[in-house]
Amino acid sequence: MTDRxxxxxxxxxxxxxxxxxxxxxxxxxxxQTTSYQFDDADHAARLFALEELGNIYTRIGNPTxxxxxxxxxxxxxxxxxxAVASGQAASAYAVQNLARAGDNIVSGTDLYGGTYNLFANxxxxxxxxxRFVDPADPDAFVxxxxxxxxxxxxxxxxxxxxxxxxxxEIAALGRPMGIPLxxxxxxxxxxxxxxDHGAAIVVYSTTKYIGGHGTSIGGMIVDGGxxxxxxxxxxxxxxxxxxxxxxxxxxxxxxxxxGPIAYVLRARTVLLRDLxxxxxxxxxxxxLQGLETLPLRMPxxxxxxxxxxxxxxxRADVTxxxxxSVQTGIQAERAAKYLSGGLGGLLGFELAGGRDAGRRxxxxxQLFYHVANIGDARSLAxxxxxxxxxxxxxxxxxxxxxxxGYVRLSIGLEHIDDILADLxxxxxxxxx
Numbered sequence: 067m068t069d070r071x072x073x074x075x076x077x078x079x080x081x082x083x084x085x086x087x088x089x090x091x092x093x094x095x096x097x098q099t100t101s102y103q104f105d106d107a108d109h110a111a112r113l114f115a116l117e118e119l120g121n122i123y124t125r126i127g128n129p130t131x132x133x134x135x136x137x138x139x140x141x142x143x144x145x146x147x148x149a150v151a152s153g154q155a156a157s158a159y160a161v162q163n164l165a166r167a168g169d170n171i172v173s174g175t176d177l178y179g180g181t182y183n184l185f186a187n188x189x190x191x192x193x194x195x196x197r198f199v200d201p202a203d204p205d206a207f208v209x210x211x212x213x214x215x216x217x218x219x220x221x222x223x224x225x226x227x228x229x230x231x232x233x234x235e236i237a238a239l240g241r242p243m244g245i246p247l248x249x250x251x252x253x254x255x256x257x258x259x260x261x262d263h264g265a266a267i268v269v270y271s272t273t274k275y276i277g278g279h280g281t282s283i284g285g286m287i288v289d290g291g292x293x294x295x296x297x298x299x300x301x302x303x304x305x306x307x308x309x310x311x312x313x314x315x316x317x318x319x320x321x322x323x324x325g326p327i328a329y330v331l332r333a334r335t336v337l338l339r340d341l342x343x344x345x346x347x348x349x350x351x352x353x354l355q356g357l358e359t360l361p362l363r364m365p366x367x368x369x370x371x372x373x374x375x376x377x378x379x380x381r382a383d384v385t386x387x388x389x390x391s392v393q394t395g396i397q398a399e400r401a402a403k404y405l406s407g408g409l410g411g412l413l414g415f416e417l418a419g420g421r422d423a424g425r426r427x428x429x430x431x432q433l434f435y436h437v438a439n440i441g442d443a444r445s446l447a448x449x450x451x452x453x454x455x456x457x458x459x460x461x462x463x464x465x466x467x468x469x470x471g472y473v474r475l476s477i478g479l480e481h482i483d484d485i486l487a488d489l490x491x492x493x494x495x496x497x498x
Contacts, residue, residue: 074141074256075361082136096351097129116320116335124347126339131350137357138276138286142251142268143261145291146327148334149284149350153252153271155343156285157181158189160248160269163333164216164304167193171217172210174201174231175462176224179450181250183457185219202396204235208243216302217246217267222260222404223253225440226414226450226474228388230400237264244298253440256364257407266293267329272353274441275411278363282352284345287333291326304332311336363443363479367411370485371477377486378415383423383493388414388472411477412440420471423496424449427473430495433480433488445478445485 072080083094102121104110113120121127131149139147150156161171173185175198185196199206201220211218218240220231237247246266251258255275260268270276272284296318299306305328308314312335321328338344375391378384390401390409401409417423428436434447450456450468458468477485 077137077140078357078359078361081140082133094130094133094351094354096347097124098347099128100124116315116324116331119324125342125344126334128344128347128350130347130354131345134345134350134354134357135286137354138270138272139288141256141357142288143259143290144268144288145325146330147286147288148330148338149272149286149345150338151285151343151345152283153250153269153273153285154180154184156269156271156287157250158184159333159337159341159343160267160287161185161189161194161217161219162192162337163329164246164302165189165194166304169193169214169216170195170197170212171219172197172199172207172215173218174199174220174224176201176227176229176231177221178225178250178252179456179458181221182462201231201236202229204232204239207236207245208239211243211245213300215245216304217248219248219250221250221253222258223390223410223412225253225412226388226468226472228390228410228412228414229393229397230390230404232400233258233260233265233404234263237266241293244301246293253412254405254407254410256361257368257405257410259406261290261292263404266290274439275364275367276357276360276441277353278356278360278441278443279352280437280439280442280444282349282356284349284353285343287330289327289330293329295328305329309336311340364411365408366479367441367477368408370479370482371411371413371475372409373482374475374477374485374489375413377489378413381493383418383496384415385418386416388416412474413477414472414474416469416471417473417493417496419496421449421451424471424473427492427496430492431488432491433484434475434492440474440476442476443479445480445488446476448474450474 085092101123112118135147135149173196197210199210207218248267249260249265250269252271252274268288270286272286295302295305305317317328317332321331375389378387434445437446451470
């Protein structure tokens with residue numbers, strides 16, 4: 067389209083698609099099909115041998131989904147992306163693509179509750195150990211690692227702790243050891259650019275801000291194309307030894323004619339093929355619609371959240387507000403460094419009346435929805451200790467930033483006066 071580097075607002079509308087060559091249709095079509103006609107026997111053989119990329123079966127790839135993958139990869143500055151059925155599938159595949167039974171990863175403790183449970187229990191049952199460390203201390207990742215450590219994992223803006231991860235400091239320690247940093251950027255699309263700070267892989271729950279309308283579940287794995295897997299053959303056997311599941315392919319070699327996409331190529335042709343968490347074409351279309359307005363929505367989320375923070379700070383019944391804007395010291399420095407596009411639309415607070423007051427507040431809300439989601443165009447509220455993080459032990463909840471009286475808000479796009487009015491009447495009814 068142009069040789070000039072495009073801005074995010076433009077990429078969100080144009081990357082990966084211009085128009086249908088036959089009909090001239092501008093909107094990407096929904097390719098609601100399971101399979102694809104091959105040109106001839108040789109064409110089919112080339113596709114299955116990875117001599118060229120193309121459509122085989124929608125479980126592995128789909129033209130509508132491909133547009134979404136290209137668009138998000140362009141926005142992130144990555145080499146390629148893989149769409150999957152949910153953010154949970156993205157987190158699981160991101161790790162399983164490198165780690166086998168007997169291997170381990172090191173993860174920050176500041177995680178979404180579902181990710182914590184995935185790492186602490188489900189992957190453990192599969193033989194993959196997760197060693198949890200405080201992400202505020204980058205050296206802790208080094209201390210927890212050994213020869214079987216395949217990756218480090220962290221969230222940019224951890225939900226619900228909301229203390230920004232020192233991405234660059236962690237990534238810089240891992241790269242000489244051959245350990246890539248996987249970053250979940252779900253809460254900070256366009257606000258943070260993990261690849262610019264040394265992350266190797268970015269994952270998303272596209273269900274959240276990227277979709278933005280609470281209609282479609284999806285996930286994304288973005289390969290930065292910036293990690294030299296071949297330089298660390300012992301550290302990364304999944305990419306550097308023959309893969310019996312794909313006629314002995316060595317992924318670091320097989321991907322070379324296609325670009326620096328060994329990681330995401332294996333994720334597609336092994337994990338997505340075999341485990342099958344495919345994103346539906348309709349959901350891909352819905353997520354594309356959301357993505358088109360993401361650069362407009364994120365500033366409004368951030369701006370409204372800042373005004374809610376100011377409001378809550380003025381309430382005597384609110385004992386603490388949790389948001390990057392009220393942090394100090396190194397936490398504030400990291401927020402300024404990594405959230406260059408804005409401080410996000412999530413915030414938390416604690417009421418003087420504790421758990422009971424928090425429950426009364428939730429039940430009194432009229433405009434805010436009480437749902438287990440974030441990043442919606444609508445304002446949302448939830449009590450994490452009894453919902454999203456309830457599967458964690460109380461001590462682990464505290465490590466993740468969840469206290470018994472913590473209330474999390476995902477600030478939407480409504481007029482700020484209406485948002486504040488609903489918070490005010492609910493706080494008054496909470497009766498602290």
